[in-house]
Amino acid sequence: MTHPRQYAVFGHPIAHSLSPQIHQAFAQQFGIALDYRTIDAAPAAFADAVKHFFEHEDGRGANVTLPHKAAAFALADERTKAATNAGSANVLTRLPDGRIAAHNTDGAGMVRDITERHSIDLRGHDALMLGAGGAARGVAWSLMDAGIASLTIVNRSPDAADALADAIGEPHRVHTRYWEDLDNIGSYDLIINATSAGTLGQSLTLPFSLAAPRALCYDLGYGKSAIGFLAWAHAAGVRYAHDGLGMLVEQAADAFELWHGKRPETEPVYRMLRATKA
Incomplete structure (x- = not known):
């Protein structure tokens, strides 16, 4: 009997992670025996835990x-373009020669969910x-590739917003504004x-004027973390409001x-999680 290959999700904390449930559901579609577990690693211990x-x-x-x-991106031997753009990785893969490759699938996943x-x-x-x-860095380039007309980035620390805009490098499409200006920067449809x-x-205090009538509001989080933003979106009267599940x-x-x-079928897994987590 061959020992199943090992897969895991690293985080801190990690007990709440849905990843084991998702990957087991995917594996069942193909009859794959999957050994997938959570590994709680404090930041100082992360690199050694991954190496081990x-x-x-x-x-x-x-x-x-x-x-x-960010640490996962830093320790990898090889990095995809999406990971390099984001400066972070949500997936690590062991290559046949033993080196570690870093990927970032967040942006592609978000765009596929929306579209x-x-x-x-x-x-x-x-x-x-x-x-x-x-x-934000994990999804910004995918939004651009999906054909949005413009991207305005607002962050409490303006330096981070400016750095992201500079990294994208399309000044005619990407703009930054100050958080204090949210009351008067107009409305957006995404x-x-x-x-x-x-x-x-923490609660986000946002003016309703940000939301155009047919807007889509999307929270990259899901569950409890998205409740406040989605409640604001509904109160603002937007057409669509979705979390990141x-x-x-x-x-x-x-x-x-x-x-x-x-490639697994995602819809049955999404519906299963929505039924238990909504």
């Missing part, structure tokens, strides 16, 4: 969540990105919440395909 997993535990692939995505699951065409949208940290406010249990499933499907060479 890949070198001594027959680890073949790992998902990476907060707060380790395919929710059937919303992003082309021509004027987008507002709230936040300019790792989550608003992405990439802040950590919901995760930290579908994005979570889609980015996991990309990781699964990288590791197993098979």
Whole structure:
């Protein structure tokens, strides 16, 4: 009997992670016996934990969540373009020669969730990105590639917003504004919440004037962390308001395909999670 290859998700904390449930559901579609577990690694221990997993535990692939995505990118031997743009990785893969490759599937997962699951065409949208940290960097380039007309980045620290705009390098499409100006910067038909406010249990005080009548509001988080932003979106009267649960499933499907060479069906897994987590 061959020992199943090892897969894991690294985070701190990590007990709440849905990744084991998602990957087991994907594996069942193909009759794959999957050994996938959570590994709680404090930041100081992360690099050694990853090295041990890949070198001594027959680890073949790992998902990476907060707060380790930048560290995962830094320790990799090879990096995809999406990971390089984001400066972070949510997937690590052991290559045949033993080196570690870093991927970032967050942006592709978000766009697929919006355009395919929710059937919303992003082309021509004027987008507002709230936040300019790792989550924002993980999805910004994918939004641009999806054909949005403009991206305005607002962050409490303007330097981070400016750095992200400079990195994208399309000054005619990407702009930054100050958080204090939210009351008078106009309205947008796509608003992405990439802040950590919901995760930290903080409330976002946003003017309703930001939301155009037919706007899509999208929180990169899901569950409790997205409640506040989605409540604001509904109160603002937007047409669509979605959390990032579908994005979570889609980015996991990309990781699964990288590791197993098979593309899982995401909709039944999304519906299962929505039924238990909504």
